[in-house]
Amino acid sequence: xxxxxxxxxxxxxxxxxxxxxxxxxxxxxxxxxxxxxxxxxxxxxxxxxxxxxxxxxxxxxxxxxxxxxxxxxxxxxxxxxxxxxxxxxxxxxxxxxxxxxxxxxxxxxxxxxxxxxxxxxxxxxxxxxxxxxxxxxxxxxxxxxxxxxxxxxxxxxxxxxxxxxxxxxxxxxxxxxxxxxxxxxxxxxxxxxxxxxxxxxxxxxxxxxxxxxxxxxxxxxxxxxxxxxxxxxxxxxxxxxxxxxxxxxxxxxxxxxxxxxxxxxxxxxxxxxxxxxxxxxxxxxxxxxxxxxxxxxxxxxxxxxxxxxxxxxxxxxxxxxxxxxxxxxxxx
Ligand SMILES: [Zn+2]
Numbered sequence: 032x033x034x035x036x037x038x039x040x041x042x043x044x045x046x047x048x049x050x051x052x053x054x055x056x057x058x059x060x061x062x063x064x065x066x067x068x069x070x071x072x073x074x075x076x077x078x079x080x081x082x083x084x085x086x087x088x089x090x091x092x093x094x095x096x097x098x099x100x101x102x103x104x105x106x107x108x109x110x111x112x113x114x115x116x117x118x119x120x121x122x123x124x125x126x127x128x129x130x131x132x133x134x135x136x137x138x139x140x141x142x143x144x145x146x147x148x149x150x151x152x153x154x155x156x157x158x159x160x161x162x163x164x165x166x167x168x169x170x171x172x173x174x175x176x177x178x179x180x181x182x183x184x185x186x187x188x189x190x191x192x193x194x195x196x197x198x199x200x201x202x203x204x205x206x207x208x209x210x211x212x213x214x215x216x217x218x219x220x221x222x223x224x225x226x227x228x229x230x231x232x233x234x235x236x237x238x239x240x241x242x243x244x245x246x247x248x249x250x251x252x253x254x255x256x257x258x259x260x261x262x263x264x265x266x267x268x269x270x271x272x273x274x275x276x277x278x279x280x281x282x283x284x285x286x287x288x289x290x291x292x293x294x295x296x297x298x299x300x301x302x303x304x305x306x307x308x309x310x311x312x313x314x315x316x317x318x319x320x321x322x323x324x325x326x327x328x329x330x331x332x333x334x335x336x337x338x339x340x341x342x343x344x345x346x347x348x349x350x351x352x353x354x355x356x357x358x359x360x361x362x363x
Contacts (some may be wrong), residue, residue, distance in 0.1 A: 080116040233259060
């Protein structure tokens with residue numbers, strides 16, 4: 032269904048979550064049903080933080096917002112990371128608004144790779160998934176998702192945000208934090224005087240961020256996530272504006288809780304590792320077999336990230352066969 036211009040539902044969907052900051056909920060056809068886009072008052076216009084996944088419904092919401100409540104125009108588009116629910120409409124918005132896109136080059140490089148338009152990228156992805164125990168039909172389904180739902184149009188002539196850079200947006204001066212773990216170089220914005228934190232997917236409300244080891248991207252995701260929690264913990268964050276679910280106030284204990292959660296997961300992964308198992312077998316053992324392929328992929332890469340950590344501290348070893356790799360616990 033096409034949403035007409037000036038649709039009042041779009042205006043109602045623009046909720047003020049902090050002075051001069053509005054949240055727009057964008058539809059998402061995935062296991063999470065919405066992603067959050069933030070609009071920050073920026074002089075006479077609006078700075079956009081993340082764009083939502085590309086779909087007709089999302090484009091209609093943007094069109095309606097830009098011809099109504101956001102009609103003063105877009106000043107700049109900041110992208111937290113390359114996942115399709117954040118980068119998805121950046122190129123399209125850039126084209127229709129003429130606003131510059133600010134995004135880390137590492138994130139764009141991965142966005143180009145995961146489209147698998149280069150046969151060697153597809154070959155590497157297939158080999159990686161097979162090696163880690165995925166069955167052929169799941170490998171095919173994953174490749175299809177990567178080429179389809181996950182593939183984003185790439186914005187042109189982008190600008191690079193730097194870690195530690197101060198970015199004045201309207202009444203606020205944000206500090207740019209570039210963090211790893213969920214994605215290789217995710218950009219988050221921290222405002223020290225108000226304690227506002229636009230976290231992207233680094234700190235969510237109801238769920239923990241997926242920390243996954245892939246064939247591309249962050250080569251030490253769990254270590255980098257722990258490092259990012261140290262960075263976040265040293266800031267006085269009071270209000271988190273995340274990429275999904277609700278905005279929430281926090282007393283600064285969340286990074287500690289996330290650290291404890293992953294430490295506990297490390298113990299669980301190690302305990303459930305019986306004999307020699309592929310990462311996919313272990314993922315099913317720990318998470319159960321998810322009915323949808325998206326979650327099966329996330330479970331696999333999250334398992335791999337934890338296996339990498341356990342290999343690093345010597346409590347698990349990996350044996351690489353010609354086509355498959357197996358993990359085994361080291362006694363005791
Ligand atoms: Zn993400």
